[in-house]
Each structure stands twice: as structure tokens, then as C-alpha cells.
Amino acid sequence: MSMKKNLVLVLSILLVLLLLAGCQRETYTDISASPKTEPYKHPETLISPEELNPLLKKPNVTIIDTRPLREYLQGHIPSAICFPTANFLRHPQIPGKLIDPVPLGIHLRRAGVNNTDHIIVYSDNYSHAGLWFYLNNFTRQVQILNGGLTKWQAEGYPVNTGQERKPYVGDIHLTGDKLVKPLEDIFTAPPYVRDIAVKKEGIIIDARPAEEYLGEVGPPGMRGHILGAINVTWDQLVNEDFTFKTAPELRKFFQAKGVAPDQQIIVYSNTPLESSFVYFVLDKLLGYPDVKFFDAWYYYRVAEFPHAR
Numbered sequence: 001m002s003m004k005k006n007l008v009l010v011l012s013i014l015l016v017l018l019l020l021a022g023c024q025r026e027t028y029t030d031i032s033a034s035p036k037t038e039p040y041k042h043p044e045t046l047i048s049p050e051e052l053n054p055l056l057k058k059p060n061v062t063i064i065d066t067r068p069l070r071e072y073l074q075g076h077i078p079s080a081i082c083f084p085t086a087n088f089l090r091h092p093q094i095p096g097k098l099i100d101p102v103p104l105g106i107h108l109r110r111a112g113v114n115n116t117d118h119i120i121v122y123s124d125n126y127s128h129a130g131l132w133f134y135l136n137n138f139t140r141q142v143q144i145l146n147g148g149l150t151k152w153q154a155e156g157y158p159v160n161t162g163q164e165r166k167p168y169v170g171d172i173h174l175t176g177d178k179l180v181k182p183l184e185d186i187f188t189a190p191p192y193v194r195d196i197a198v199k200k201e202g203i204i205i206d207a208r209p210a211e212e213y214l215g216e217v218g219p220p221g222m223r224g225h226i227l228g229a230i231n232v233t234w235d236q237l238v239n240e241d242f243t244f245k246t247a248p249e250l251r252k253f254f255q256a257k258g259v260a261p262d263q264q265i266i267v268y269s270n271t272p273l274e275s276s277f278v279y280f281v282l283d284k285l286l287g288y289p290d291v292k293f294f295d296a297w298y299y300y301r302v303a304e305f306p307h308a309r
Contacts, residue, residue: 038247041287047143049155062117066128075159089130095298098272101174112166122148126234129277138174147243188292194305197227202264204229207274234277261288268294
């Protein structure tokens with residue numbers, strides 16, 4: 001009887017030891033399989049399809065599709081209004097320059113956008129970043145849909161066809177007293193950029209396609225790039241599903257390009273759209289403290305400041 005009890009005791013101890021060993025291995029596997037990822041500096045500037053879906057019918061939410069009207073009509077997120085940034089953000093007289101705040105505010109009011117709206121912008125490329133740039137600098141509650149329409153559809157969420165409109169005129173006003181920070185802390189001028197290029201006291205990023213950066217294509221008189229500028233395109237900053245790459249991946253990418261957080265960084269392009277996308281990544285996702293926006297490439301070329309052809 002005593003031997004039987006001893007045998008049961010030994011088997012019980014062995015079973016407990018095996019269970020403990022199994023738990024330790026399981027815990028170790030879980031930790032290694034889900035390493036902590038460095039978060040974005042301002043994750044609140046993004047919204048996922050899963051987070052957006054419950055907001056579709058909220059009265060104070062305005063979803064803006066910034067693609068051309070013909071693409072919007074073929075399929076868009078339910079309740080989204082069409083606001084093509086290629087039409088509304090470009091200055092009517094000066095190539096490559098952002099439109100002034102007052103006329104942009106008029107366009108937005110006509111589209112039914114209000115001062116108090118929670119605004120979500122999206123596209124299927126980079127065009128939404130320009131509108132985010134403007135609204136963000138005027139203290140609006142604005143987010144970018146991470147992955148845009150591509151990710152929305154990939155997740156199986158519905159799309160509508162035809163055009164949807166707000167049933168009223170909005171009350172949004174973009175005025176200087178509502179700026180997040182002074183204009184001189186956001187934008188920079190051609191002479192300042194020239195000095196940065198000549199003295200090599202910062203990093204200048206050309207956000208145009210490589211063919212334009214190299215001067216192979218582009219409008220006459222606008223080919224080539226600012227002397228010493230490096231080329232970074234929007235599609236280098238996203239995954240195949242159009243979601244943004246992780247903060248470590250983005251940081252590593254820019255480090256390889258010679259871009260560091262402690263540098264003065266200036267971003268430009270032929271239009272304010274591609275450069276806004278790169279600006280968003282550096283300023284909001286990585287939190288680099290000294291990023292400025294340059295929308296006067298045309299003036300720079302007209303003045304014949306230093307550039308590479």
C-alpha cells in the first residue's frame with residue numbers, strides 16, 4: 001500500500017513539473033511572437049477602417065474623398081463627400097503653390113463642412129494629405145484613414161456609388177487667428193531654401209516622382225531639383241495595402257537617406273500634395289521637430305536659384 005502511495009506521489013510530481021515546463025515554453029513563445037513596436041509620435045492623427053465604420057452615421061462626422069469625381073462616383077465610402085484636392089488646393093495663378101485659406105474655406109463651406117466637424121480624409125494615393133495639411137494647421141479635428149479606400153475595401157467594408165452631398169452649407173472658416181502655430185514655423189521662402197542648399201545646413205526633400213526629380217519629365221522650366229535635395233516619394237512610405245509603414249521602418253528608411261531628427265528639414269514638390277504626404281510622416285508619425293513646407297518651387301526656378309538639371 002505504501003509503495004502504491006509513493007508511486008502515485010512520484011507520478012503527481014512529474015506531472016506538475018511537465019505542466020510547469022510547458023507553461024514556461026508557451027510564455028516564452030508568446031513574447032517572442034509579439035515584440036513591442038515603437039508607436040507613432042501622434043497615432044491620433046490616423047484612424048483605421050475598423051474605427052471608422054461605426055462613425056459613418058454620426059451627424060458631426062464628415063468623411064472627405066479627395067479623388068477625382070469620376071473615380072469617386074465609381075465607388076466611395078458611404079456618406080463620404082467628394083472634394084478633389086487636385087482642383088481645390090492648387091493656387092489658381094501660381095504653379096505648385098497652395099491656395100489661400102479664404103477661398104479654400106469657401107469651397108469647404110459649399111461642401112457642407114462645419115467648424116465643429118470630426119473630419120476624416122482619404123484617397124487611394126497621396127492626394128488626401130494636402131487637405132489634412134491645411135486643416136491640421138487650422139486646429140481642425142482631422143484624421144487620415146490609414147490605408148485609404150484600398151484598405152477599406154480589403155477589409156470588406158461597403159462602398160456606395162453615385163454622389164452624396166451634405167444637405168446644408170457649412171460654417172467652416174480658415175482664419176489666421178485659428179492657426180496652430182505661426183506661418184513662418186510652417187512654411188519657408190525661396191531665399192531661405194537657397195541658403196540651406198548652398199550652405200548645406202539642413203536636408204531638403206523633393207517629394208516628386210523620380211523622373212521629375214531627375215529632370216527627365218515635367219513642365220518646361222520646372223525640371224530638375226534644388227541643389228543637394230534628396231528624392232523621397234510617397235509610395236516608399238507605405239505598405240502594399242497602403243497603410244503606413246511602422247515607425248521603426250520609417251525611421252530606418254530616413255536614416256538611410258541621411259535624414260535625422262535634429263536637422264532642419266524642408267519638403268517640396270511640384271504640387272502641394274506629394275510634399276504634404278512626406279511632411280505628415282515626418283511631422284506626425286515620426287515627430288521630427290523642425291520640418292517645414294516649401295510650396296514655392298516655381299518661384300525658386302524663376303529666380304534661378306541653385307538647382308540641378
